[in-house]
Amino acid sequence: MLVPTLALVAALFVGALVIIFTDPETLRAWASFTANPGRALSLSWDAASEAYIALFRGSFGSRYALSETLVNTTPLLLAGLSVGLAFRAGLFNIGGEGQILAGFIGSVMVGFSFDSLPAIIHVPFALLTGAVFGAAWGFIPGFLKAKTGAHEVISTIMLNFIMLNVVLWVLKTEFFLRIGRNDPISKSVNESAELPKIAGEGLRVHLGIMVALAVAWLMWWILFRTTIGFRFRSVGANPKAAAYAGMSVAGTYIFAMMMAGALTGLAGATQMLGIKKFLSPGFSGFGFDAIALALLGKSHPGGIVLASILFGALRAGALTMQASTSTPIDIIVVIQALIIAFVAAPTLVRAIFRVKLRRSERETEGVLAKTWGS
Amino acid sequence: MKVELRGVTKRFPGVVANRDVNLTVSGGEVVALLGENGAGKSTLMNVLFGLYEATEGEIYIDDQKAEFSSPADAIAAGIGMVHQHFMLIPVFNVIENVMLGLEETKGMGRLDEDKASERLLSLSREHGLQVEPYAVIEDLPVGVQQRVEILKALYRNADCLILDEPTAVLTPDEIRDLIGVIQSLKDAGKAIIFISHKLKEVLEIADQIVVLRRGEVVGTTTPSETNEQELATMMVGRDVQLEVSKTPSEPGTAVLRVTDMHVRDDREVKVVNGVSFEVKAKEILAIAGVQGNGQTQLIEALTGLRKVESGNVTLGDEDVTGASPATLFKMDVAHIPEDRQADGMIGAFSIADNLVLNTYRERPFSKGILTDRSAIQRSATKLIEDFDIRTPSARSPASTLSGGNQQKMIVAREFTHAQRLLIASQPTRGLDVGSIQYIHARIVAQRDEGAGVLLVSSELDEIMALADRIAVMCAGEIVGVLDRADATREKVGRLMAGVRDEAPRPPSPPVAEGEGS
């Protein structure tokens, strides 16, 4: 925990420098630093501290803020678990965006198609369909890798762009399109398919966060307590040895990509049924963050939970920061990158803070994709 | 030239690999370095070659103190090394490998392969090391690769040559050749340090023998003053039995029958070409042959790791052509793979997990889809004790084991499930005498309990020690099958080199009865 915490501190510090030195007023103050050093310093302090206080207020400062943090955490967590799971099986799933969109399509379809289903059936049905659509989209790169050796990094990137167009295309069909409207937005999911709010009407946090946490636990359990997980990890760590020991490497690749796709599809479904409610063109943005999350959480479900809460908080807080200071929302992306960089380079953080290496921390780090090797 | 190591100590975190080692070698002299796995031989040589920096101690070249901070310094001082694991780049050709780091160029940094090739060929003639300069390394047999390694050192004008386990992968003939080469290098005034686990060779070519144990020099002697048994004892620190005790075989019915097998390698080259043989219960059939003659692919095809192009494999009465490793496992086939680190284990996993790599889905290690971690742990603890795997804990990552112990771990895993057929590829490659003796005894025990054993080895000693019958493989074909009683080292060696001077027994169809007598 020490290193990630210090990494966060370091990232926020560097982020503060970016905020300070791009704020026009503060910059002017620095330009006349010699004349009035106090003013430059106090303006800098104000610029950074106000931004960060707002960031914190918007993420943890109130019930509303907490709810928003969890709202953002939900899809991030599920998508992060997907990338992490694939990493464990030796696969690099950059296809999150495409699979999320697949999940959107699946869940919105079920969501608006049935009027008279009780929520207790409708919600799980819609979630499941989202997951199945995601799994189907994940199957393709898994299958191609297993059968032809096509590298999943390329195929998933291509599939993202393809899915982007699939969404545009379905949004021109009668079935999806709102009656009488020609804006490319689909019908909205029926109320019976919406994920129930869990903290009262004023707050957006919905059942999806529970689902996501349960899935995180489930993934931990599968990975570390079941024979399936053992197989995944074996294939991920040494596919040759796994094949030799009688495990089907090709089968594992396909299965793992399908599971990963299902998780991202579910991420899409929870977002659709909990927040979004209708399908519209464009990427969701969660799929790319998910890669960072899995890396940050070292492909461990527990780590991914913490990482996605952090990122959820940054996303939620960014809105408040934008609203109450003039800091553009994109600074959050910069801070996210910095956090990952510092977490990934513990030696760098230690060097900065002059922390001694602890024996336990010298142990091997999480399993990650190392190369293109197919 | 005279090279001296004085008081060299090398510490790794938690391990002292060398402790206060002194060693001297002069021009025209061969010093053999002996020791168990992990005794510190490679480490010591890496220090001399500038790959590692000694924690304490000094190196003197011709009585001048030398500082090697990188191999470049050592090379400049005239030291050359042929590493235990070859330092050749598989996709480069011979010339490229040899001149790497010391390239001949013509304008604009362009490589001048022809010029380098000339120099290489003249060296090659001088020392009797034949190579084809434009051949790609990965296409070459190991013996030739080793010649390239030696040439690489000579190309750099090495006066002192370190050979780390150079004979581990060679055929008897190649070993003969190598000994000839060493002799010629010695005559040319080179100083040579020779590392080996094979006591016979050491006694044959060394002028001086230095024995290391746990990083320390425990004895210095000469071939005339000592013998194999004494050296073995000195290395291990206790008495070891060099010969496996083995009763004659009483072969039963055929367990494995292979007919007219054809297999291609990764590059779609046909490397197994119509191979037929059979293995009976309670016998050890050894496939002898120089590495790279198709044995690897043959075994991969037999064990479901590679596509069988054509041909038939039956196990008992069942056709298992192209069966998956999992199917074979269920049919009680055990397999010790050739490349233990790449195929046999998962370095990042604990020893306990590695011990259930193929049984994790069976009781008691799992119930339904749940793994039972305590059962896995218990079984591991027992196996570690039974098979004498040296490790602080079953939870340690397998990658922290020494080569010999990694092999024991794999053997432990493979020997614990009931057996019909054991396939063992190069089971003792690179292991020290103690470990070899242990694994050989287990293989024989397995046979005596009723299993058929298919042993693949390029180690003639191993073949002679274990086999009941010997099939020799060369260029993708079985060029002869001999009974142990008829087999001499010479005969097998000649067959390995592809010389069929006496009418070979027809490799197919297998003449089952005729061979038993």
Place this chain on the structure above:
Amino acid sequence: MSSHSATVTTSRISPARARGFGIFFIFLAVAMAVLFGMGSGPDSATFGLNGPDQFADLPTVEIPAAGTAYFLAVVAAFLGGMQLARGFGHRIYLVLGVVVFLFIFAFLVWATEDNSLNLYGMLQSTLLRAIPLTLGAISGVLCEKSGVVNIAIEGMMLFSAFMGVIIGSASGNLWIGLIGGALAGGVLSSVLAVLSIRYRVDQIIAGTVLNIFALGITSYLTARVLVEYQNLNNPGTFRQFSIPIVSKIPLIGPLLFRNNILIFLTFVLVGAVWFGLNKTRWGLRVRAVGEHPKAADTVGINVQRVRYRNVIMGGVVAGLAGAYLTLGSVGRFDENMTAGKGFIALAAMLFGRYNPVGAFGAALVFGFAESLQNKLAILNVGISSELLAMAPYLATLLVVAGVVGRTRVPAADGVPYVKE
């Protein structure tokens, strides 16, 4: 099992696969006859072949649509038959290229029936679209041949596109902008180098970090700086110029020899990097480090230095790719204007088998798919624009899955080298 699959030069084709190719060719032939032959009316397709400013103009080519399709189908079928009968051996990929080309050409003729199409324009557009992808892919080649995975091409391109614009505008000098853009790529890649070589951060992580960072910082600074100071976003573009005489050769003259400096530079780089990697001492050492760093170390090569140098060079080339987008093409920056080109460059690198020439070829394939897609939309062939937009991606997917199979990766790619 087959991670050690063949290098290009020594690959051989198994009989089953060879048969597969033959059948595939015949399948394409039938498809051509049925879809484009029977699908065409009696009219002709007209193709323009002329670029600007040539010695003499080539005549406009007018060919009967149906007849051409049948003729090309026969040629493809013949090649398929040859393949089944005796096989083309290792030249099969060349033949495959020919057959696929025939198919696409037949398709074009079908689409152009009763219409005209400027083939010159299409080739030029193919080339121009391939330029940033090629540069990006070369950046990847430089890094990965030395053993460092670079998935941050996208980020480097974006960052240097941005810096190129700012520096170019501020200095009022395109050349300074170009150098600034290239250096910006170099700066970002030295971060990659330090993280992955010195701190041994997983290289995929390091690359991801840079991608996120570049997107974040450029968007942030666009919002903070460019929106307010619009004059910082107006550096102009490099003008195209003609190489005398050769640029007047019909078709290929204007296509290849009438371009701006960055495009010529790309041509030079493709050749130079290929030559450097394969024919020079530098290249030998780089490849050695990427394949077997320890072996390189034992012959006295400084592995880390080679890697630093290559990664930084790679960054500079990615910087040129980014600068091309702004200074060489459109002359201004906008948020996320790379729009995934860095990733497609990555695909081109893998598809081109880590060879600059191959990568250029792969980039051309991608550029062609994109041009074709637009051309078909212009010709209004009745395929929905969403489906057409998928075409380049589908093409890449199919090519990666079907034709290339497994690419031989530098053995030590992505593995930090730890020296005691």
Place this chain on the structure above:
Amino acid sequence: ADEEPETNGGDDPVAEEEVDFKACQVTDTGGVDDRSFNQTAYEGMQRAEEEFGIEIDVLESQSDADFEPNINTFLQADCDLIVTVGFLLGEATATAAEANPDQLFAIVDVDFADEDFNDVTYPNARELTFATDEAAFLAGVLASGMSESGVLGTFGGINIPPVTIFENGFEAGMNYWNAEAGAAVELLGWSSADQDGLFTGDFEDQDKGKQVAQQLLDEGADIIMPVAGPVGLGSAVAVREAGNASMIWVDTDGCESASDICDLLLTSVMKNMDNAVYDTIVAAMNDEFEGGLYVGTLENEGVGLAPYHDFDSVIPDALKETIEEVRAGIIDGSISVGG
């Protein structure tokens, strides 16, 4: 909720005059600098700020999950008017308008409707929509009259109505010209019959914008209308290199929003979102705010053609007159732009 948040415009000197009015804008995911509707709407806000010293504030949305919290933030921030932009915000705005009857809203490009496509209005929400095709029709006539090659080109970012409405109008204008003048001008890149054509796939990749324009030029087009935001700026490079071609800009007067390409612009099809937003602010300030639908037309100058600027001297007077006639015809209903 009581605290007074600082705002973007807070430190602007003019704003110090303290008119007690605050207008707030929530953008869609394009952001306020999208060179398209978010930006144009914001320009209307800025104009009101300059002229009356009102306070303005803007929140960008990173994903569509942000629409609701951004609107909520403004609901807490004492905004007198909340302007939302784009069809993606339709639902969120309608919900907020219904739940907060005392809060004024305006939404750009959306006409509220319920599930069954019955029109819906809220007294506190103004729906600012635009008959862009009317103006594009004029551009189609102009381009047809000006084209030397007789070939026009257009392309879009993605195939969505806010984009294609320009192209439909453009084609209709061309068809009108062909019928009236007996000409055979053709349009590449869009077919109203198929409602499909040439698209770059995003609103970001300017290089693609350049290539696509080049391909249109290659096929003979000499006047190009890109409907793809900043991607069109890439097209300008190709048009400039071609030398003998020109462009038509959309949304805003390109001579103002992208002045460096003014010399290439025949005209611009203006969708005066800024005016509509500005007018809405003024109405709200004067307590004259009315909910319901506003359609910007040629008649009310909610849409229109920009001045000809550099081409003013090039365009024949006869053509200018024809365009004025067509404009009048559209306004009085004698000419239908609906194809």
